[in-house]
Amino acid sequence: MSESSTPTPEPGGSLAAGLDVDDARTAADKEATRKAEQEALEVERAKAGEASALTRLLGTGMGRNLGLVIALVILCVVGAATAGERFVSTGNVQTILSLAATIGVVSIGMTFVITGGGIDLSVGAILALSSVWCTTLATQDLARDGHWVAMVAVALLVGAACGLVNGLLIAYGGIVPFIMTLAMLASARGLAEIISNRKTQIVDVPGFREFFNREILGLSFSVWLFVLVAIAGWVLLNRTTFGRRTLAVGGNPEAARLAGINVKRHTVMLYVLVGVCCGIAALMLVARTTTGSSTHGTLYELDAIAAVVIGGTLLAGGRGTIVGTVIGVLIFTTLTNVFTLNNRSISEQSLLKGAIIVAAVLLQQRLASRNSTTT
Amino acid sequence: MTPQNTAPSAAPGEVLLQMSGIVKEFPGVRALGGVDLDVRAGEVHCLLGQNGAGKSTLIKVLAAAYQPDEGTITWNGQEVSFGSPLQAINAGVATIYQELDLVPDLSVAENVFLGHEMSRGGFSQRARANKVTRELLTRLGHPEISPSRAVGDLSPANQQIVSMARALSHDTKLLILDEPSAVLDQEGVKNLFRVIRGLTAEGVAIVYISHRLEEIREIGDRITVLKDGSTVATGLAVADTPTSRLIELMTGRAIEYVFPPRPEFDPARNDVVLEVRDLALEGVFSGVDMTVHAGEIVGLTGLVGAGRSEILETLYGARRASNGTVTVDGKPLRRGSVTNAVKAGVGLCPEERKSQGLLLDQAVYTNITISSMNRFARLGFLDRGEERARAEQLTTSLDVRPTGVVRAVGTLSGGNQQKVVLARWLLRECRVLLLDEPTRGVDVGARTEIYQLIRTLADSGVAVVVVSSEVEEVLGLSDRVLVVREGRVVHESAATEIDESQVLDLVMEGSAA
Numbered sequence: 105m106s107e108s109s110t111p112t113p114e115p116g117g118s119l120a121a122g123l124d125v126d127d128a129r130t131a132a133d134k135e136a137t138r139k140a141e142q143e144a145l146e147v148e149r150a151k152a153g154e155a156s157a158l159t160r161l162l163g164t165g166m167g168r169n170l171g172l173v174i175a176l177v178i179l180c181v182v183g184a185a186t187a188g189e190r191f192v193s194t195g196n197v198q199t200i201l202s203l204a205a206t207i208g209v210v211s212i213g214m215t216f217v218i219t220g221g222g223i224d225l226s227v228g229a230i231l232a233l234s235s236v237w238c239t240t241l242a243t244q245d246l247a248r249d250g251h252w253v254a255m256v257a258v259a260l261l262v263g264a265a266c267g268l269v270n271g272l273l274i275a276y277g278g279i280v281p282f283i284m285t286l287a288m289l290a291s292a293r294g295l296a297e298i299i300s301n302r303k304t305q306i307v308d309v310p311g312f313r314e315f316f317n318r319e320i321l322g323l324s325f326s327v328w329l330f331v332l333v334a335i336a337g338w339v340l341l342n343r344t345t346f347g348r349r350t351l352a353v354g355g356n357p358e359a360a361r362l363a364g365i366n367v368k369r370h371t372v373m374l375y376v377l378v379g380v381c382c383g384i385a386a387l388m389l390v391a392r393t394t395t396g397s398s399t400h401g402t403l404y405e406l407d408a409i410a411a412v413v414i415g416g417t418l419l420a421g422g423r424g425t426i427v428g429t430v431i432g433v434l435i436f437t438t439l440t441n442v443f444t445l446n447n448r449s450i451s452e453q454s455l456l457k458g459a460i461i462v463a464a465v466l467l468q469q470r471l472a473s474r475n476s477t478t479t
Numbered sequence: 480m481t482p483q484n485t486a487p488s489a490a491p492g493e494v495l496l497q498m499s500g501i502v503k504e505f506p507g508v509r510a511l512g513g514v515d516l517d518v519r520a521g522e523v524h525c526l527l528g529q530n531g532a533g534k535s536t537l538i539k540v541l542a543a544a545y546q547p548d549e550g551t552i553t554w555n556g557q558e559v560s561f562g563s564p565l566q567a568i569n570a571g572v573a574t575i576y577q578e579l580d581l582v583p584d585l586s587v588a589e590n591v592f593l594g595h596e597m598s599r600g601g602f603s604q605r606a607r608a609n610k611v612t613r614e615l616l617t618r619l620g621h622p623e624i625s626p627s628r629a630v631g632d633l634s635p636a637n638q639q640i641v642s643m644a645r646a647l648s649h650d651t652k653l654l655i656l657d658e659p660s661a662v663l664d665q666e667g668v669k670n671l672f673r674v675i676r677g678l679t680a681e682g683v684a685i686v687y688i689s690h691r692l693e694e695i696r697e698i699g700d701r702i703t704v705l706k707d708g709s710t711v712a713t714g715l716a717v718a719d720t721p722t723s724r725l726i727e728l729m730t731g732r733a734i735e736y737v738f739p740p741r742p743e744f745d746p747a748r749n750d751v752v753l754e755v756r757d758l759a760l761e762g763v764f765s766g767v768d769m770t771v772h773a774g775e776i777v778g779l780t781g782l783v784g785a786g787r788s789e790i791l792e793t794l795y796g797a798r799r800a801s802n803g804t805v806t807v808d809g810k811p812l813r814r815g816s817v818t819n820a821v822k823a824g825v826g827l828c829p830e831e832r833k834s835q836g837l838l839l840d841q842a843v844y845t846n847i848t849i850s851s852m853n854r855f856a857r858l859g860f861l862d863r864g865e866e867r868a869r870a871e872q873l874t875t876s877l878d879v880r881p882t883g884v885v886r887a888v889g890t891l892s893g894g895n896q897q898k899v900v901l902a903r904w905l906l907r908e909c910r911v912l913l914l915d916e917p918t919r920g921v922d923v924g925a926r927t928e929i930y931q932l933i934r935t936l937a938d939s940g941v942a943v944v945v946v947s948s949e950v951e952e953v954l955g956l957s958d959r960v961l962v963v964r965e966g967r968v969v970h971e972s973a974a975t976e977i978d979e980s981q982v983l984d985l986v987m988e989g990s991a992a
Contacts, residue, residue, distance in 0.1 A: 344859045345852045352849055355838045362797060362829050362836070363849045363903065364821030422840060 168416045172431040179438050187445035194322070196441065201323060204437040205330035206388045207407050211415075211429050212337040213381030214408040218417050219341070219424030220374045221354035222274065222281040226288035227382050227408055230266040231401035233296040234259040234386035239305040239396025252312035259390075260383040266292055267379020271372030289405070296398035305396040316391030326388040333384065338426040350374065354421025410457065411436055414464035435460075494553075495520045495684050496541075496653060501550035503536055510536045512708045513550070518653065523675060523685045525695045525717070527729055528705035534688055537705065538655050541686070542574040543567040555652075573646030574655040579638055579662075583631030588612040590630050591645045615644040619674050636667035643674065654678065655686045660694055664782045664948060665983070672698050692722050704728040737927055738955035739934040741974075749773045750808075752942035753825075753911045755794055758803035763789045764966035767803070771911070771942040776933065778957030778974065779946045781986055786966040787946045788830050791913045795827045796820040807911055821850060826904030828897070830915040830946075836900045839889030843879070844870035846888045847902045873902040877932065894925025901932060912936060914945045918952065930956055950982045962986060 183191040190196060210227050217224045237243065238259040247254045266288060274284050307313060316325050341347035349370050352360040361367045382401075390396050413419055414435065415428025436457065443453045496518040503511040511533050518524045528534050539545045541552075543561035551558055554570060561567040581590050588608045589596075597608045612626040621640050624633065630641055639659060646654055656675075660668045675685055675698055689695055695702065699717040703710060704725065711728050749772040759765035764786035771777050779787045792798045794805045799815030806812065813819040829835035837846055847870045848855060855866045870884040877898045879891070888899055897917060904912055917933065918926045933956065937943045947953045953960055954974050962970040962985045970977070970985050 339860075343861055343863075345856045345861060346859060348845060348849070348852060348861060351841065351845075352838055355840060356834070358835050359829075359838055360849070361817055362795075362827055364818055365849070366818045422838070 169425070169427050169431065172415065172428060172435065176431055176435050176438065179435060179442065183438065183442040183445070187442065190445050191442065196445070198323065198327075200434075200437050200441050201327045201330075202392060203440075204433050205324075205326045206385045206392070207404060207411070207437065208330045208430060208433040209333045209381050209385040209388065210378075210401075210404055211408040211411045211433050212333050212426060213378030214412050215337065215415070215417050215424050215426055215429045216341065216350055217281075217374050217378045218409070218412050218419060219354045219421060220350045220371065221357060221421030222371065222374060223285065223409070223419075224270065224375065224378050225282065225285040225405045226266065226270065226292055227378060228401035228404035229289045229292035229296070230263055230379055230382040231386045231389065231404060232398050233266065233292040233299075234262045234383045235390050235396040235400045236296040236300045236305065236398055237262045237396075238386065239307050239390060240299060241305075244307065244309055247309045247312065252309045252315065255309060255312055255390075256387055259386045260380055263379040263381070263383025263386065264376050265379070266382070267376040268372065270379070271375030274375065275368040275371040293398060300396065300398050302398060307390060307394045307396065313391055313394060316388065326391060329384065329388060333381070334426060334430050341424060341426055346373075351422060351424070354418075354424070356422070407436060410461050413468070414461060416468065418468070419465075492522070493520050494518075495555060497551075497553040498537075498541070499551055499553075501537070501540060501552075502548045503540055503545055504548050510708055511540070511547070513710070514705065514708070515710045515713055516703050517714065518684045518686060520652070520684050521679045521682045522700040523679060523687050523698050525699040525702045526686060526688045526705065527695070527702055527725060532705040532729075533708040534705055535657070536708075538574060538657060538686065538688070541567070541655060542572060568649055571650055571652035572655070573649060573651040573653070575639070575642050575646060575657065575659065577658045579635075579642050581630045581638055581641060584629060586627050587616075587624060587630055587633075587641050587644075588626035590641055591615065591626075591648050593645070595648070611648070612644060615647050616640065618647065618677070619643055620670070620677060634667075635662040636664075636670060639663070639667075639671070640674070647678075651683060653684045653686065655688075657688045659687070660689060660691060665986070666782065668694065692725060696722070737930065739931045741934075741958060742938065749775065752808060753794075753944070754804075754806045756804045756806075758790070758794060758805065759801050760786075760789055760793045760798055761801040764793075764963070765802070767968055769794075769944075769961065769968075771944060773910075773940045773942055774937050775959065776937050776943040776945060776957045778953035778960045779944060779963055780948070780950055780953040780960065780982060781963035782948075785963045785986075787963050788915050790963065791827065791915050791944065791946055792829075794820075795825055795913055797827070821907075821909075824907075824910035825913065826850070826907055826909040826911070827913040828900045828904070828915060828917060830919070832893070832896055832900060832919075833889075837888050837896060840887055842885045843874065843888050843891070843899055844884035846899055847873060847884075847906055850903050851907045869906060870902070873905055874899070877902055877905075878928065892922075892925075893919075894921040894929065897921055897925075897929060898932070901929070901936075905936070909941065911942045911944070914943065916947055917945060918947070918949075950979050950986075954979060954982070 180191075210231065214224060214227060238255040243255055243258050270281075270285055270288050273279050274281050277284075318325055320328055341350065349360070349365050352363070352365055353367050353370050353374075357367050385404075386396075386400070389400050393400075411432035412429050413432075415425055415430070415432035417424040417428060439456070439460075440453055443456075494517055496516070498514065498516040501511050501514040501516075502509065514533065514537055516524075516526075516537070526534050526537070536545065540547050543564050543566060546560075546562075552560065554572075559570070561570065561572075582593065585593070588605070588611075591612045592608050597604045597611070609626040613622065616622055616624050616626070619640055621637065624637055624640065630638060633641065639662065643654070659671055663671060675687075679685060687695070687699060696717060702715040702717055702720065702725065703713040704715070705711065706729060715725075751770055752773050753769070753771040755767060755769040758767040758769075767790055769777065779790065781787050789798065793800050794812075796812060796815055796817045796819060804811055805820075807820075807823045807825060810823060812823055812825070833839060838849070844867050848866045852861070855862050855869075867884055874882065874884055879895050879898045879902070881891075888896060891899065912933075914933065918929055921929060933943060933945070945953065945956060954977070957974045960970070960972060960974045960977060960982070961968050962982055964986060970982075
């Protein structure tokens with residue numbers, strides 16, 4: 105809390121002198137108002153004080169992330185205890201990270217959309233369409249004749265275009281995000297099936313696979329790409345006007361609009377952003393599996409939304425955390441890995457995942473009502 | 480101790496409720512430190528106090544939403560302790576909070592009987608519920624409201640009547656009204672008073688909370704004044720207590736000049752900043768012309784629903800005008816584009832501060848810098864230190880309390896929130912400032928500051944347009960006044976050339992038909 109007691113110089117130019125409204129009120133009266141306000145504030149604080157120190161800590165951003173890290177560590181301990189060598193081996197850690205990278209990049213984009221008050225159910229389908237479009241014979245021919253960057257360009261453009269369609273119809277067409285992206289989910293995957301004729305498309309562009317799969321400091325390029333996207337996402341959300349606008353648009357779109365923010369344009373940009381993230385994720389998946397397929401990314405929307413929500417981003421918008429999302433993704437990926445290593449069924453995983461999501465949201469709501477400032 | 484009020488009732492003037500020595504502590508703070516209140520059957524007992532004086536806490540204790548830590552409550556001669564709001568309701572205490580808790584999609588009758596539906600064998604008895612509702616509405620003087628209409632279609636004033644009908648559907652002996660006139664216009668307030676008089680005549684006691692002293696003067700019998708969580712005066716007879724004494728009790732001082740002095744204003748010497756020509760919004764208002772000079776405050780007044788707020792919102796671009804032009808410093812604004820208006824130097828402090836003005840969960844400083852963000856950004860990257868420093872300067876000079884720009888703006892009181900919205904436009908250095916009900920929900924002390932601030936802004940060359948339901952405020956603050964009735968400007972003159980009753984005449988004319 106800053107308590108700078110420096111006398112105020114010019115606020116807003118020439119207004120300084122007159123802004124001193126002291127003369128209109130006596131000192132005693134000020135004192136009274138101050139007391140009254142302090143009291144109101146203290147009541148507020150006191151209410152918050154009823155929560156235990158732990159929930160208070162969990163209420164702060166730092167504390168929430170700490171809680172998530174602890175959950176992740178416990179999960180790793182369980183993994184090491186039950187699967188031993190197989191869990192802690194370098195190979196396994198690399199597997200976890202490269203799986204996390206794909207879904208992670210999608211989740212970073214999703215964090216922005218959800219923070220901005222929207223939702224995108226079509227991420228998996230957009231990913232599939234991007235993967236198919238960038239691996240068609242035509243694209244691959246182009247890549248072989250020219251440069252493999254052509255595939256990258258196609259994937260990113262397809263993702264951005266799908267996001268643009270989502271965004272325009274949501275912002276200017278007035279379609280509810282849930283319905284619009286549900287429609288995109290169906291259409292994009294349908295288009296992917298038409299283009300690929302429901303066949304898996306093998307990639308044999310030499311430069312592309314080498315580039316994405318080469319290892320730097322023991323980790324594949326895809327993992328580093330995820331790290332890069334996460335850092336860029338954090339900076340974008342927390343340090344730029346774009347991020348500030350995202351929080352404003354998600355927190356109270358009407359207030360944001362009346363403050364002069366172009367809410368519609370910003371909404372479009374958010375969906376384009378998540379589309380581009382899907383394009384990047386598609387490239388990572390294509391490189392890892394060396395295929396493009398209309399079945400890629402199935403149910404990614406659920407994993408991404410789940411990771412974002414357990415990470416601490418408010419589903420209602422207005423508050424988002426990239427760090428939380430990254431840890432959320434790692435938790436889910438590690439969980440899957442531990443289950444797989446212990447030969448437990450996919451069904452059991454799904455059951456537990458569902459329970460975790462419910463628990464996380466319950467916890468979030470409790471914290472939100474405790475820290476509520478909007479009584 | 481016999482009351483002057485001799486309304487015919489079962490037991491007029493008998494003490495219905497006696498609260499003594501009520502203490503309510505939240506960990507670390509004493510919200511109520513020994514409050515006494517006695518309410519008699521058939522009286523209107525007014526509760527006065529600044530924001531944070533403890534009025535809300537007291538009525539929550541009374542409604543059993545909070546349990547008191549100390550003190551006794553005597554109800555109908557018996558010492559009681561209501562364990563839950565439901566017990567209080569069953570005993571006959573009904574509360575109508577500021578935010579009405581009605582379900583907009585349900586019918587009037589369904590809302591009235593929400594929670595205690597009339598049914599037999601699990602089937603609802605719609606006809607009987609409608610009949611009883613109609614009786615209740617008639618008792619409240621509003622037989623024209625249909626019990627089967629959806630509540631969401633009713634005006635705010637009528638919704639309040641439905642809320643009261645719900646209170647009366649229980650056997651209510653004490654009705655608590657928290658700022659009931661905040662959502663009402665002149666006509667609505669008259670109605671409300673008629674209803675209140677009817678209820679007190681039947682022996683119902685009313686606890687009435689309001690910031691508007693003139694209302695209390697009109698409807699109240701006795702007054703209790705709270706300050707800093709305790710009773711500073713109780714049982715004052717409204718008729719014998721001058722306003723200055725009440726303000727003194729509330730604030731510990733007497734106010735002399737509520738409105739800042741008006742400087743001599745000569746339009747010829749100042750440039751025209753805002754020019755509105757033939758502005759119209761389909762079905763709401765039309766043919767609005769307005770010229771505002773630098774340094775001038777123009778007041779817009781009229782009934783709620785006359786189109787005042789809509790005029791502001793339309794010229795700000797928040798609604799798309801169907802006709803007309805708005806120019807700022809000679810440059811025309813694009814229709815229906817807030818972004819364009821803000822770029823041209825127009826700022827709006829909207830009517831609903833909480834839902835339209837502020838990002839309540841976010842820090843004070845981001846709420847201030849939101850409209851001038853680009854000034855703090857290089858290539859899109861924000862300099863947050865600079866943002867905070869500028870916000871700190873502004874909040875200090877506007878005396879926003881408590882201090883500290885990183886706290887969530889939602890934790891501030893109404894007056895201080897309004898200062899934050901004003902600080903936003905101060906920072907923006909706008910040319911035109913539009914203020915919609917700038918002092919709604921703001922206590923007496925902070926009002927004076929806000930009036931002073933608005934005048935100071937005008938003196939610095941800003942063109943100001945103020946919309947207010949309070950005629951006194953418009954007349955006291957503005958240089959020029961426009962009266963709006965049914966979507967048309969029916970009068971324009973210097974503020975000094977017209978008085979309150981003339982404005983009311985203009986405003987009401989034809990509206991009774």
